[in-house]
Amino acid sequence: MTERIHATYWLETGVDPLLAADVIAGEQSSGTFVALPTETPELKARSGARVERLDILGRAAHPSLPGGIESKVYTQCALELSWPIGNLGPSLPNLMSTIAGNLFELRQVSGLRLTGLRLPPSFARAYPGPAFGIEGTRRLAGVARGPLIGTIIKPSVGLSPDETAQQVRELVAGGIDFIKDDELQGDGPHCPFDERVRAVMRVVNEHADRTGKKAMVAFNLTGDLDQMKRRHDLVLAEGGTCVMAVLNSIGLVGMHELRRHSQLPIHAHRAGWGYLSRSPQLGWDYAPWQMIWRLAGADHLHVNGLRNKFSEPDDSVIDAARAVLAPVMPEAPMPAMPVFSSGQTGLQAADTYAAIGCADLIHTAGGGIFGHPGGVATGVEALREAWVAAIEGVPLERHAERNPALRAALGFWR
Amino acid sequence: MTERIHATYWLETGVDPLLAADVIAGEQSSGTFVALPTETPELKARSGARVERLDILGRAAHPSLPGGIESKVYTQCALELSWPIGNLGPSLPNLMSTIAGNLFELRQVSGLRLTGLRLPPSFARAYPGPAFGIEGTRRLAGVARGPLIGTIIKPSVGLSPDETAQQVRELVAGGIDFIKDDELQGDGPHCPFDERVRAVMRVVNEHADRTGKKAMVAFNLTGDLDQMKRRHDLVLAEGGTCVMAVLNSIGLVGMHELRRHSQLPIHAHRAGWGYLSRSPQLGWDYAPWQMIWRLAGADHLHVNGLRNKFSEPDDSVIDAARAVLAPVMPEAPMPAMPVFSSGQTGLQAADTYAAIGCADLIHTAGGGIFGHPGGVATGVEALREAWVAAIEGVPLERHAERNPALRAALGFWR
Numbered sequence: 001m002t003e004r005i006h007a008t009y010w011l012e013t014g015v016d017p018l019l020a021a022d023v024i025a026g027e028q029s030s031g032t033f034v035a036l037p038t039e040t041p042e043l044k045a046r047s048g049a050r051v052e053r054l055d056i057l058g059r060a061a062h063p064s065l066p067g068g069i070e071s072k073v074y075t076q077c078a079l080e081l082s083w084p085i086g087n088l089g090p091s092l093p094n095l096m097s098t099i100a101g102n103l104f105e106l107r108q109v110s111g112l113r114l115t116g117l118r119l120p121p122s123f124a125r126a127y128p129g130p131a132f133g134i135e136g137t138r139r140l141a142g143v144a145r146g147p148l149i150g151t152i153i154k155p156s157v158g159l160s161p162d163e164t165a166q167q168v169r170e171l172v173a174g175g176i177d178f179i180k181d182d183e184l185q186g187d188g189p190h191c192p193f194d195e196r197v198r199a200v201m202r203v204v205n206e207h208a209d210r211t212g213k214k215a216m217v218a219f220n221l222t223g224d225l226d227q228m229k230r231r232h233d234l235v236l237a238e239g240g241t242c243v244m245a246v247l248n249s250i251g252l253v254g255m256h257e258l259r260r261h262s263q264l265p266i267h268a269h270r271a272g273w274g275y276l277s278r279s280p281q282l283g284w285d286y287a288p289w290q291m292i293w294r295l296a297g298a299d300h301l302h303v304n305g306l307r308n309k310f311s312e313p314d315d316s317v318i319d320a321a322r323a324v325l326a327p328v329m330p331e332a333p334m335p336a337m338p339v340f341s342s343g344q345t346g347l348q349a350a351d352t353y354a355a356i357g358c359a360d361l362i363h364t365a366g367g368g369i370f371g372h373p374g375g376v377a378t379g380v381e382a383l384r385e386a387w388v389a390a391i392e393g394v395p396l397e398r399h400a401e402r403n404p405a406l407r408a409a410l411g412f413w414r
Numbered sequence: 415m416t417e418r419i420h421a422t423y424w425l426e427t428g429v430d431p432l433l434a435a436d437v438i439a440g441e442q443s444s445g446t447f448v449a450l451p452t453e454t455p456e457l458k459a460r461s462g463a464r465v466e467r468l469d470i471l472g473r474a475a476h477p478s479l480p481g482g483i484e485s486k487v488y489t490q491c492a493l494e495l496s497w498p499i500g501n502l503g504p505s506l507p508n509l510m511s512t513i514a515g516n517l518f519e520l521r522q523v524s525g526l527r528l529t530g531l532r533l534p535p536s537f538a539r540a541y542p543g544p545a546f547g548i549e550g551t552r553r554l555a556g557v558a559r560g561p562l563i564g565t566i567i568k569p570s571v572g573l574s575p576d577e578t579a580q581q582v583r584e585l586v587a588g589g590i591d592f593i594k595d596d597e598l599q600g601d602g603p604h605c606p607f608d609e610r611v612r613a614v615m616r617v618v619n620e621h622a623d624r625t626g627k628k629a630m631v632a633f634n635l636t637g638d639l640d641q642m643k644r645r646h647d648l649v650l651a652e653g654g655t656c657v658m659a660v661l662n663s664i665g666l667v668g669m670h671e672l673r674r675h676s677q678l679p680i681h682a683h684r685a686g687w688g689y690l691s692r693s694p695q696l697g698w699d700y701a702p703w704q705m706i707w708r709l710a711g712a713d714h715l716h717v718n719g720l721r722n723k724f725s726e727p728d729d730s731v732i733d734a735a736r737a738v739l740a741p742v743m744p745e746a747p748m749p750a751m752p753v754f755s756s757g758q759t760g761l762q763a764a765d766t767y768a769a770i771g772c773a774d775l776i777h778t779a780g781g782g783i784f785g786h787p788g789g790v791a792t793g794v795e796a797l798r799e800a801w802v803a804a805i806e807g808v809p810l811e812r813h814a815e816r817n818p819a820l821r822a823a824l825g826f827w828r
Contacts, residue, residue, distance in 0.1 A: 028598065030569040033723045033757065034781045038581075039569045047572030047604065065692050067725025086604040087571045093636050094600040096663035097685045101597055104688025105724040112688075155444040155453045157501045158461030167452070183515060184442065186508040190461065190500040222507050225639075225667050246515075249507035251665005253639050271511045274518025274526075278479050279693040309447045310519040311481025343447065367448045 003085040003120035006052065007099040007288065011079045012064050012111030012281060014071030017054055020108040021079050025049035028103055029083060047087055053080035063110035064281035074110050090122040092292055093252050104282065111281035117288035119295075121331045127256070127295040129334030132265035134360045137299060137337055140241040140265065141216040143177050146387050148216070149380055150178030150364040152341065157184045161191055165199035172207040172215045174376030176369075178362055181220035183246050183271040193221065193231050201238035208239075218244035218267035218300075225254060229261050236263055247293055248272035259297025267339070268298035278311065286316070287323035290336075294328055300337045300362060306351050308342035318355040325356060337362055344368055345413040346386025346396065346406065353390040363387070371412050374405060382409035417499040417534035420466065421513040421702065425493045426478050426525030426695060428485030431468055434522040435493055439463035442517055443497060461501055467494035477524035478695035488524050504536040506706055507666050518696065525695035531702035533709075535745045541670070541709040543748030546679035548774045551713060551751055554655040554679065555630040557591050560801050562630070563794055564592030564778040566755065571598045575605055579613035586621040586629045588790030590783075592776055595634035597660050597685040607635065607645050615652035622653075632658035632681035632714075639668060643675050650677055661707055662686035673711025681753070682712035692725065700730070701737035704750075708742055714751045714776060720765050722756035732769040739770060751776055758782055759827040760800025760810065760820065767804040777801070785826050788819060796823030 013020035026032070029049035030039050055078040063074050088094040104112050132140065141148055151171060153164055171179055187193035197219055208214035221231035221243045228250070232243050244267035245258055258266060276284045290301050303320040304312045321340070327333035338361045340352060345368035353359060365383055372379030385406040389399035400407040427434035440446070443463035444453050469492045477488050502508040518526050546554065555562050565585060567578055585593055601607035611633055622628035635645035635657050642664070646657050658681035659672055672680060690698045704715050717734040718726045734752070741747035752775045754766060759782035767773060779797055786793030799820040803813035814821040 030572040032568050032570065032780065034785075036568055036784075038577075039572070043569060043572040047569070065725075066694060067692065067727065086602055087598065088600055088602045091600060091637050091641075093638065093660065093663035093668070094598075094602075097597050097600070097636065097660045097683075100662075100689060101660075101685035102688065102724070104686070104692055105718075105726065106688075107723065107725045109725070114689075154446050154450055155457060155461070156446065158444040158453070158457040163452075183511050184501065184508075186502055186505060186511070188500055188502045188508075222511065223505055224507065225671050227505075228667075246507065246511045248514075248665075249510035250667045251662075251669075253642075253664045253668025253671065254507070254666065257639050257667065257671075269511075271515035272518070274516065274520075275514060275528075275690065275697045278481065278518055279696050280480060282693050282696070283689045304519075309521065310516070311479075311521050311523070312519065313481065366446065370450075371448075 003122055004082040005085065005095065005099070005120065006080060006082045006118040007114060008116035009079045010076070010111070010113040010115050011109065012060065012074050012076045013108055014063060014069045014074050014110055015108050017056065017075045017077045021051045021054050023106060023108045024103050025051050025081055027106060028098055028101060029087060047084065049081050049083045051079070052082050053078065065110050067107065068110035069107050076111070085120055085122060090126040092127060092256070092296060095292070096252065113281060113283055113285060114288050115285045117291050119329060121329065123295060124329060124332030128259060128297060129295055129328065129332060130297055130299040130336050131259065131262065132299045133335045134337050137265050141177050142213055146384065146391065147359045148177040148362040149383050150180065150362050151176060151366055151369055152180050152182055152364055153185065154182065154366055156182030157188065157191070159191060161195040161199040164191065164196055165203050168200045168217070169203045170376050172204055174380045175213070176215055176380050178216045178364070180218035180244055180267060180364070183220060183269045186220050186222050187227065193219070194234055197234055197238055197240065201240055205239050214241065216241045218242040220244040220246070222246045222249050225257055228254070228258055232262055232264065240264065242267055244269060246271050247298070252296055255293060255296040255298070265299035266297055267300040268293055268302070270302045286320035290320070290324055291328055294334050294336050298336055300339050303338045303340060305340040305342050305344045306348040310342055321356050325358065325360065339364065346383045346409060347413050349386040350390040350396065359387060359391055368413060372409055373412065374408055378405045378408065381405040417536055418496040419499065419509065419513070419534065420494060420496045420532040421528060422530035423493045424490070424525070424527040424529050425523065426474065426488050426490045427522055428477060428483045428488050428524055429522050431470065431489045431491045435465045435468050437520060437522045438517050439465050439495055441520060442512060442515060443501060461498065464496045465493070466496050467492070479524050481521065482524035483521050490525070499534055499536060504540040506541060506670070506710060509706070510666065527695060527697055527699060528702050529699045531705050533743060535743065537709060538743060538746030542673060542711060543709055543742065543746060544711055544713040544750050545673065545676065546713045547749045548751050551679050555591050556627055559773070560798070560805065561773045562591040562776040563797050564594065564776050565590060565780055565783055566594050566596055566778055567599065568596065568780055570596035571602065571605070573605060575609040575613040578605065578610055579617050582614045582631070583617045584790050586618055588794045589627070590629055590794050592630045592778070594632035594658055594681060594778070597634060597683045600634050600636050601641065607633070608648055611648055611652055611654065615654055619653050628655065630655045632656040634658040636660045636663050639671055642668070642672055646676055646678065654678065656681055658683060660685050661712070666710055669707060669710040669712070679713035680711055681714040682707055682716070684716045700734035704734070704738055705742055708748050708750050712750055714753050717752045717754060719754040719756050719758045720762040724756055735770050739772065739774065753778065760797045760823060761827050763800040764804040764810065773801060773805055782827060786823055787826065788822055792819045792822065795819040
């Protein structure tokens, strides 16, 4: 039996939903607006996308998006389509054109969102997935259990390489596990990548030589391909243990090439995710999106955080984190590490742990660490202890009774 | 004076628009949610994004997008921000993170759309732009004046290489200028790229040897980088004159690398454009989007067509085409060719010409050519004559009086 690709959508349409589903299936495979004599029944049976499921969810009086066929009622449905692998082969770029191409522009559509993806094993043979994932990240960061406690260099841009290194000095002295560049900090003239890496790694290596603990620093090497390769090589040569790339900025080919070249975990930032997802009736859910990038090689994937300072609700954050922790497919789990950030403190530890059932994650906090009256080291300790409490199932207040760092943190976290 | 990058947005916010503008500027440069002592006035003056303009456009009672700060009134504005080049350097991937990063997710935003972009000359020194553009395309296609008359192989997928070549045989015999693969047709097992190129180019070359006219065929080489390079080399070796790539599927790094490697014009497909643009209150206008891809090297850019079968209104189509024809910047025009498609016939020629003021374009029609009762050659002639009429300012009916092919076409185009 031939392999098939399955994608699910939330669909809203002003026409008969069965017709809309057929139009989408046709547009994304052998059909076109006008029936062609060359689209024979045999060709359609072999190459046509198939409507596997169409469940009516509800109806609305107004269309979610403009430009569609006008109607008195708009039907909302769960749609599942499938494609034979013969149409495109196990190619991630061509998968994108197939499951997320012209279909969003159809007039039979007044809302369309890609909600799920199921790929056949040939994709796992064609793409390597994360080279390090959870286990490799833990090994390089020297964190065997619990989350990696992390932070982001702030201000996002504007610090010189030396000022950045100064901030890193304070952080590694405080025992932090993970530090990342902001996604805006690449290789600008004011803070050139090479100088920044050298200055920061001097601090990180000195601390590691002295204490045996080397913090993982995700240097944002986002750029053109040659630049990314050269920057990666510098990080590796300087003893660094992680690189970071902004997925929407480099694209699938960039990620695939970076993965092929990299000897370090790839910290994958999703900046731009808002324009792909903020309209609930358009674009992408995180589950199918992150699956594509994991196949291409992302080791860490951002998922925002509970009670974050952005517009994303908590249930969406948890769905995203669970998706990153779920197997890409039974034959090839390709585990990656979710990264929680934005407005994070120890107060979110227990809820986060309860929702995802493990601590295989990076938890980054800014104010939640730097704001601690006892300083960075105490801030890091407090966040770590909040996770100890979460994992042991001890209420935060009770755990704080025997931990002064946590006790002091509760005051300013709230 | 330091170079600055300027971007304009349509913004809707539930808070004071000045505050929202400041939050966006801060999030995308040196600011963060919590004021930091390290964000000194000097640092902010040097590295902060600047609010250049904020014009109130109107107010709404309900937010366009969910997740924002709730309010009784939502203010809609035109916002212009600028960034110093020192933050990122002339890097297209880092430009993406800067102008289209986390800002769409802010709670101070209930609608945000990137409407314009103005780049400093350093970007034109860092990126080559189209290698062929309008003049190079005309030269390779052998079309000195008027639009390139084109079509798309249909069914989109499902034909074998030989069946594809058979369709091409009919088209080149009919005198067509331009043929393209559908964006779904890449290198699937049922129609492998190499076999397709060899079969099609045999037909195209035979015809060219006999008649002196070589149709330009845009072969869709979308894939991983090595695949794209190898496929490009095959097209070149077989005497082909164009390659095609799906921009959202390969990403900026893919396009930049393809441009560096390619010795042929790059026909750039925008499949997926719908998820970037269909919500009027979110995402991207075409003008800034196409500018980035032109800098990276796109020679032809899809713009849909007037009275198309998709959901895009005509004014948006014309804005897109004008953007593709406008200079990237005064110092570096980097001209590219707009590609009109979807439900196109000669009936749109005059309106298209009137709206954009030139015929430096590719006009693709499917049913508008194949449906002609006189066959493909007569269909191509009819579409070409419709453009002659448009350019000469002669009404279509009058021109049809002295052209039987056009006269017959008017019957089925309507």
